[in-house]
Amino acid sequence: MDAGIVSQRVTPKKQYDKVGGFRGFPVIDNSGSRCSLLLAAKLFLYLHSFHSMSFSSPIHPCAIALGSNIGNSGQILNAAIALLDRTPKIKVEKHSQWYRTRPVGPPQPDYLNGCALLKVELTPRELLAKLLEIERRWGRMRREKWGPRSLDLDILFFGDRIVRTPPLSIPHPRLRERAFVLVPLAEIAPHWVDPVTGKTVGDLQQKVDCSGVVPLKNPMLPGQEPPQLLKQRLAYQGRKFNFEVNRLRLPNTVEGDWECIRHPGGSLAVPVTPEGKLVLVRQYRFAVCGRLLEFPAGTVEPNEDPAETIKREIEEETGYRAKTWDALGKFPLAPGYSDEYIYAFLARDLEKLDSPPQQDEDEDIEVVLMTPEELEKTILSASTSVDAKTIASFVLARPWLAKSSN
Numbered sequence: 110m111d112a113g114i115v116s117q118r119v120t121p122k123k124q125y126d127k128v129g130g131f132r133g134f135p136v137i138d139n140s141g142s143r144c145s146l147l148l149a150a151k152l153f154l155y156l157h158s159f160h161s162m163s164f165s166s167p168i169h170p171c172a173i174a175l176g177s178n179i180g181n182s183g184q185i186l187n188a189a190i191a192l193l194d195r196t197p198k199i200k201v202e203k204h205s206q207w208y209r210t211r212p213v214g215p216p217q218p219d220y221l222n223g224c225a226l227l228k229v230e231l232t233p234r235e236l237l238a239k240l241l242e243i244e245r246r247w248g249r250m251r252r253e254k255w256g257p258r259s260l261d262l263d264i265l266f267f268g269d270r271i272v273r274t275p276p277l278s279i280p281h282p283r284l285r286e287r288a289f290v291l292v293p294l295a296e297i298a299p300h301w302v303d304p305v306t307g308k309t310v311g312d313l314q315q316k317v318d319c320s321g322v323v324p325l326k327n328p329m330l331p332g333q334e335p336p337q338l339l340k341q342r343l344a345y346q347g348r349k350f351n352f353e354v355n356r357l358r359l360p361n362t363v364e365g366d367w368e369c370i371r372h373p374g375g376s377l378a379v380p381v382t383p384e385g386k387l388v389l390v391r392q393y394r395f396a397v398c399g400r401l402l403e404f405p406a407g408t409v410e411p412n413e414d415p416a417e418t419i420k421r422e423i424e425e426e427t428g429y430r431a432k433t434w435d436a437l438g439k440f441p442l443a444p445g446y447s448d449e450y451i452y453a454f455l456a457r458d459l460e461k462l463d464s465p466p467q468q469d470e471d472e473d474i475e476v477v478l479m480t481p482e483e484l485e486k487t488i489l490s491a492s493t494s495v496d497a498k499t500i501a502s503f504v505l506a507r508p509w510l511a512k513s514s515n
Contacts, residue, residue: 166198166230169268172298173240174281174290175204175223176261177247182221183207183325185247185260190225192243198230199239205293211321213287217257221325224265224293233267233277240264265294269304280305285313292322292338296371299346315340320358336360349373349408350449372449376418377406377498379437379506380429380456385513386478388427388459389499393473402477402487402495404502406451415439415452421466423456427476428465431456437505442498453502455509481510 177185186207194201204225212220229236240262247260265281272279280303284290291314294301299311306313319338340356350372358364380388391400407422409415416434424430437453468474479487481503487493488500 168228168230170202170266171227171229171236171264171268172266172294172301173225173227174261174263174265174284174294175225176220176289177259178212178218178220178257179259180247186221186223189243189247189260189262192246193225193227196239196243199236200228202226202228203297205296207325208289208293209323209325210289212257220289222289222293222322224290224297226297233264233270233272233279236267237264237277265290266301266303269302271304286317288314288317288319288322291317292319296351311342315342339364344368350447368446370447370449372408372447374409374415374450374452375406375442375498376409376415376422376452376454377404377502378419378423378431378454378456379404379502380423380427380431380459381510381513382429382459382478386480387484388429389477389479389484390426391475391477394496397494399494400473402493402499404499406498409452416454419452419454419456424462425466425468426472426474428462429456429459430462432458432460435509437502437509440501451498451502453498453505455506457513481507 175186175189190201190204193199202225205223207221207223210220210222212218231239244258244260244262263281264277264279265284267279270279281290284294285303285306291310295310295314299309299314301310302308303310303313319340322338337358338355339358342354344354345352350370353369353371355367355369356364357367382388388405389402390405391402393400405419405423405426407418407426409418416436420431420434433456435455435457437455439450439452441447442449442451484495484503488495488503
């Protein structure tokens with residue numbers, strides 16, 4: 110036994126001490142007998158706290174470019190986004206819409222291009238390895254410089270880092286001259302600062318020719334003639350929509366600046382109860398300083414099927430669930446200044462939910478039941494304000510409603 114421990118004892122003291130360290134904790138004097146026990150306990154607590162600490166990797170914001178011109182490019186790009194978001198230590202924060210672009214290099218089909226913002230717990234080299242692995246899953250073969258490819262994934266920015274260590278070159282050395290990169294990147298990150306030039310993505314985009322970059326947001330309809338995009342400036346990026354000022358050349362060759370609200374679209378239901386009554390909502394709208402009578406509707410989330418959007422919204426806004434759905438069609442809501450389309454559906458065989466989902470905090474809604482005849486009289490009387498999308502959808506639903514009443 111260690112003779113130096115036999116005669117030691119522990120006494121409580123109310124001051125700091127070299128060994129005790131905390132006020133009111135028992136400390137050592139030279140005549141105590143429990144020094145080694147106290148030291149062992151302190152060592153255990155220290156090691157336990159050390160091992161229980163969470164040493165998480167730092168999270169880095171990143172921007173990447175995506176492109177494809179072989180196979181079903183739209184499906185490939187959507188699948189690549191989904192796979193990235195499922196990859197450990199990678200989170201997809203946002204991605205742009207897809208754009209049809211002219212190819213660079215040898216003759217080949219047009220591309221679909223876009224960009225995505227990520228948050229990663231990886232080093233630049235580790236992220237590159239993940240992107241190359243995903244490319245290979247779609248059969249990417251690097252045979253020809255700037256040749257066609259099934260999937261192309263490039264790191265554009267990695268925070269504010271500048272990396273010039275082969276095979277890495279960050280920021281991407283040619284992003285400042287490529288409209289097919291800057292246009293989609295400016296859509297989702299216009300204020301990201303290029304660490305090399307000190308300029309924002311929005312500023313860089315305005316210095317390139319954007320005429321060969323056409324958004325693939327809505328399928329081309331008969332009679333559509335897209336204008337030539339000469340310059341694009343994102344004036345405002347909001348929670349649900351963006352506001353752009355575009356320099357365009359119209360099909361009649363006229364050039365000018367046009368303002369446009371870029372909206373993901375809305376989905377609307379014309380709900381009909383088994384008794385033949387329409388389910389509407391009276392909702393407060395701050396823009397008109399009052400309440401409007403509307404069919405339930407909601408904003409389509411990125412990459413969401415409008416049919417899924419309205420199934421969610423009708424339950425949240427009205428407390429009803431529909432068993433039968435019929436598509437009524439789609440229409441532009443305000444094409445003079447917005448690209449928003451409304452997707453209208455007829456919702457039948459309604460059932461009242463016992464526990465409907467909670468409404469959004471920013472919604473002030475009252476459910477209203479009306480017969481089709483009562484709604485028509487309300488629209489014509491102008492005594493109650495009915496919004497335009499409700500009136501248009503009611504017209505689309507009239508043939509269905511007349512058929513069901515017979």
